[in-house]
Amino acid sequence: MASGLPLRHPAQGFNASQQLIKSDRGGMLTMSDDNVMMKQIVGTHAPDGREIDVKPLLHLVEDILKRATLQIDTSLTAHAELEDTTHQVNFVSMIDALSYTIDRISCEIAYKALGGTDAHATTVSLCNLLPSYSWEAKLVLTMAAFALNYGEFWLLAQIYSSNELAKSMAILKQLPSIIEQSGPLKARFDALNNLIKVMMDVTRCVVEFKDLPTSYISQEVPALSTAMTHIPTAVYWTMRSVVACATQITAITTMGHEFSISTTDVWELSTLAYKLTNILEHLRKQLAACYEYIDEKRNVETFQMLKNLCETIHIDNMKVLKALDLC
Template identity: 35%
Template sequence: MNSIVSRQWWQRSASSIEGDALIKKLLLSHDPDGRRLESEQLLRVTENIMRFATNSEVSNIHRDALAVDNESIFDVVGSQEPLGYTIYKISREMLCKCCGKGDIHTRTMVMFDLLGSYRWDAKVVLVLAAFAASYGEFWLTMQLYPENPLAVSIAMLKQWPSSISKLNPRFKSLSLLVKTMIDVTRCIISFEGLPVAHVVPDFDMISTTKSHIFIAAYWITRSTLVCCSNIKDLIAMRPEQVHSNSAIAAWELSSLVYRMSNIRSGLSQQVDECHRHIEMKMYQKLIDTFKDKESRKDNQEVLQLLFALKNDLPLKNCSTQAKLGVSELKDKVVILLVSKPELLPLEELFLLVHQTYDHPYSKNLKGSYEIVWVPISFSDKWTIAEEESFDILSNSLSWFSLCRPQSLDSAVMKFIKQEWEFKAEPIMVVLDSKGMVTHSNALDMVLIWGARGYPFSVSKEIQLWEMENWTLQLLIDEIEPQLASSVEGGRNICLYGSDNLDWIREFNAKINEIRAKGLQLDMVYVGNKNPSEQVRNILTIINKEMHIDFVLSFTKIQFFWFRLERMRKSKLRLGKMADSDHILREVSALLTTDDEDKGWAVLGKGLSSDIIRVEGSKLMEYLNRFPEWEENEAKLGFVGALFLYAVEPPDHTAHCSHSKLIPYTDGSAAVCRNCKRLLKKFVVYE
């Protein structure tokens, strides 16, 4: 072995032996007792302090960087001691040791004794936070100096230099060191968040990574003490010492930057490798767990894997803001509302709330199911706009939500995107009380039937459609209770739409003319598929001029069209075709009425499936010829007579042989379903 190779081998071996001895000492001080804190959030605050500390033009820095969850930062699970007091104790220890005796290594090990009860990520974040608090106070004073008399007095008492321009090299090196330490800390947090306990990992890989983390934690803590000493050295520094001391300090800090950069490079690669390995294992476990439909007694295992890998209280009740565990969902049907952080357009969101929590049927199901909002970003990192949207909505909704969706495990996000096919549009994945998927997307179903869709399975959706006919009740549902009551009461209803005000006025005038002859017909304006400001204006005019029976609000009109679109989607998803499915054909026709600027109307009576859809100009033609079919109105009712007149019978060479038995009433009449003519009446005695 040549001398160069021998020397390199000896250096690596000596370094390894020294590292092993250091790790043993660090582990002797490590005695975690289960206490946990929001390390990532606290690191973010620390990073903000360091970012703003040396920049006097704080107002020019994008203040979105300050966005953090103020409440969650101060939550330390398993500790009676407030977080602020813990940081104060660490800061005091750091500052006192800076002036005391003892070498830097001994002082560093004292810090690990003080932090023995915390996990590795929490140790380094707390040390950085304690330093940042002191550093931030120093810079806040210096930024206010000399304009602020209070800052001048404080700087005078602490004997800080009046000018720090000559110290810029030192502060530049210090800022670079802290930035590097923050990057290393982020790697440690990433590793500590991996669900190692839920899979069978590569133990050699994990062990190697942990060794890297122990050494990294030591050098972060040690470097922080050096940084703290640099700030302390400013006290009573003589003017002639500024240049020489700053050069020495800058060199010491730069050497630490070099060391921390090497640590960051090695640790980052190691953590990334662990991350890929654990994600692959976790993804496969999720697939296997959802395939296993026999062994589960409840939904807890599934919900733990999805949401409780990093947090024992991953949920929050949006109404009360209470933090909850997945045990709150035990034995319930759970609807996972998966979406981007923006969720739905506001109007559709209102409809969703209306159909779940405000729906009359929901009172009968109280506690039987819960909706959990699972926001997932498609960005590498949540944007500020996404976080603001989540904060607003999660404080306003009626259901549950994840507390920290940003920390959702990467394997879980991959599973949701690939296995449940979440692309960008919101989906509602339904889990039954045992955690089995009974519907991969029940959103259409919920928006159509609301709570009536419980338990929101595919089989229930099919059953509901089998029970439905093309009726006014299906069109209206419960979006307007008073109108729904009129439908149930058997009244004649006319739903009409257009954004052509002239046609609307002409149509209402003709209806009122016929009403004067005793016709009972309730008029309901529903705008068009994409309600615009024009529709809003028409609503105001209708309300003032035409005195119709029901005026739907602009929001209710939007609900009407949202439901129609969801009906179409539901039918198509179930494999229905317009040429063979009457409801789909009628819904599709209504959804295309906007293609031409014409009015239209749908008329029906009560719960009957005999309803008619007529294009605007045709309808005016029929109404203008009302005297020609007025006599049938007395026998068949307005809708029946219009139906008979509007649908011209085919040219039959022979009489239709269709027959129908109906209860006898004096003067009763009916229309043949086949040839659309009036049925001849024969009396059958039984």
Template identity: 25%
Template sequence: MDTRAVNNEWRCDGRLLRETEKIHSFSAKPIPAADALMKIVENTLNLATHDEPNEKESTELEELGPIIHKISCELSSNCSGSQGSLEQRTLKLLILLERYNWEAKIAIVLAGFATNFAEFFLIKEVYNTDKNTAIGLLKLKRLGQKDTGDIWETVNVLVRKVTDIGKSILVLKKIQDNLPTVSVDIIDFQSASFWVIYSVLIISSAISGDRVTTELVSTVKRIEIIYSYFSLRLKQCQDLEQEEKIKEKYGEFTRIFGARQADNMEILKLLLCCGEEEELICNSTEQEKKIKLSDLKKGTIIVLFSSLHIDAYSEEVSIIKAFYNKTITTSQYRIVWLPIGYKREEHRTTYAKVVVGKPWYHLKFESLAEQYVVLEKYSRKEWGFNEKPMPMVLHDGQVIHNDALSLIHMWGHRAFPFRTYEEDLWREYGNSMGIQFILDYVHDDFTILGNDQTPQYVCVFGGRRAKESSDAVKENGSNLQKEIEWFADLAGKLILAATGDAKINLKMGYLGDKEEAYLEKNIRTKVTENIKLSKYQGMKYVQIDQVRTKLFWSRVKSVALQLNVLKETKKLNENMEALLENTSSILQYSLESTAWVAIGRLDTNDMIFYDAEQFFKCLVHINKNIATWQAELKSDGADFINILRRWLHNGFQCEARPLKKHCFKHIVYGDAIQTIGMKCVICYKPMKKVVLYQCCDDDQTEIA
């Protein structure tokens, strides 16, 4: 509704405006306890429980007692209508209230009305369950000489509307006083005061039974128009006020994040909208842990932004949990979770469930700030927040990293304390780019070295020999069983090659393409049986769950993409070149759903990535010539990986694919189109570069 369209319908005419203005003092004052008074009026008329006013409000309300009593008496004596017309009686009340401003006049008159007629609304409650008793009480109290049930609903509507108008005017006046850009015409307040008081007189007469006429109905219509006008005007002003608050708070965000702070407090108090004594809780264990915000004043703090539904991002949560578990024992820092954009009561249950079992601290639900609309706006615009978990790193008042997830994803525990540029990390760890780096996050058994000096090796295999889709394999039980048997056989032959006098310490595991949980479980069962049969303690099959499998694939892609970017600027050393080849090859095998094997030593960069069928044939050859193989392993300075590589290259070059024009394809991930020199991971011949355009990752287009 356009407020301009209703102005002339309800405002007092010129004569009434002059009359009311004449009896309104220019030094009219507000009443400080107006809000408290209106709350009491509302609770009284709704038969609700009162909240005790504070000491200052109580004093102010006591001072209003005489004028409220006076108005109450006037309302009682005017109910008979013998004191003149409604207009005259309204003006008489306004004369009594001349030293109060317009909104205060409304509050005082409504308080006087509530004093007189609260018992009517109490009887009304009785009417709902015992009509005859209620009517009898009305007659005894002389609140109506006949069945007034017919007018109760009309009276209820009118009382509710005039009370709401009074509340709206109080809020509007407060906004106008605090916000210069908001302007409400004084005539609106003046006219509303007249008609609210006029309506209170109508209601009082109707309740007393002395004036039940069409005037009550016409008054309801007028008050409806006034109510609609002020509701819309209030909404407009509140929107303006909210915009100003957001603008002001946004400026505060810009100021605080734009300057180096002395410690973490200013930033944390701004983000969490709480004081230094606010308590934060961690429910990672059965024993609840608590700290105060002031405990986070110094050091490194990770503020984890996300939507409330953080569990929907299992991959990102797993990355952060794995990082926390690897670093918290050696590094002093804490994670504080801050869900953005959620405060409504219906979110309480979800919030309580989400925080359980997480290693980060959080506020109590009641302490979540209403200002998160500003935080959400700022975080989306300045930091690119998009609902996914986004760890911001603070250190002694400085934002080290707006979103450290990609850094954690790529470097794991090596990223801490986040004060090193990524290029420096590549330089620092550029010589540690072997299988240990690739398998970060997959399982600790694949990345943590033992206490002894014995070389430790890891072998992971993945993909499928079957060319059917995943659904087809699930439907075809025989194909699935063949797949399980083949991988178990491959692992068995590798166990045989690694045991014996050489006693190679080897851990192995299956990394499925996407959703190979069933396949992994059955392969694990069979391989574990083979290891038991070998009776060799240095051999172990490591179970890899599906969350870790997803982490592996997303991380391999991230590594390949980052290395391609670095390759454009000629910043790759030999080890990084090898890592690019291996990660890109793994991705290509996954794209083709082809079985593959990666094997390497944990404390070196030396690793082999190979076609699984080729690798299987080599293992068959090794098992047939086990004595020769074992002799080579026992020779001085022998290295398991180097010997295996030599056996692979001495007779299995492209043997598995004699009819194809190529034995391996490699797709460079990213937009780089420059010439990339690369050797085939199977035959080690230089690869020919072609350009392939494909619409999605599921395309199985052959490169001729």
């Protein structure tokens, strides 16, 4: 992956990373016209109708990001074992079909981070890589690309002290000096972890809308219609948060011990987390309303079925009793 990136002097890497962090600040604070911004994002969306079950991939991403968490005291929190889906035929074929796309996204994020590209422009660039995918697929694929890089970063951090290969790779990424500064950097990593958690929550919520039973609810229902209107915004800000997180990690690994500890950077990550939390709360309210609507439809359907059964003459009552038992 790294071989496709331009070589640059360390000072250039420092300046580029600083430039990206500054440009991200400006982009987030000065872009006031959300309608114009979202019109640009929606303009990249040209789905071709393909259906992708992203839940197995999402589960894998969630497992990676849960484990890729810095523990200052070097202890690891126990996590539930990942369900063994990696050898299932459907899962393997899905990963095989999507791995190229995930790698392209990962390279795009890394390249833009090193080049100091504006955060919004990078997010638009990612959307342009994924025009034919549904909104939830764009989001899960981008999260997978982020998990690939972020997971590699923390895998090396966790094992480099006991693995010679990992140690050599960690030195190239300046990880030893970063770990030595883990105390002063704790606030930054806490902000990163908090933002990543909200990103995952939003992603799960967006995917959950896709799983609503179409036999009971359609986009004509106000709650679902409202949610569908806001999902592109949720996807955009989550993808933009991916860019922000990747920017921080790139800046840290590029600058190493020269990386300055800024409360402004922590504030920016926290601001994104706050924005995503508000989006998440709105989507969850709409999702709850959708489930309430579905329950009402099912109750009406069940009542009508029982009514029809009771109005029908039966030789025995077993059919009615079985129906009552299912209620």
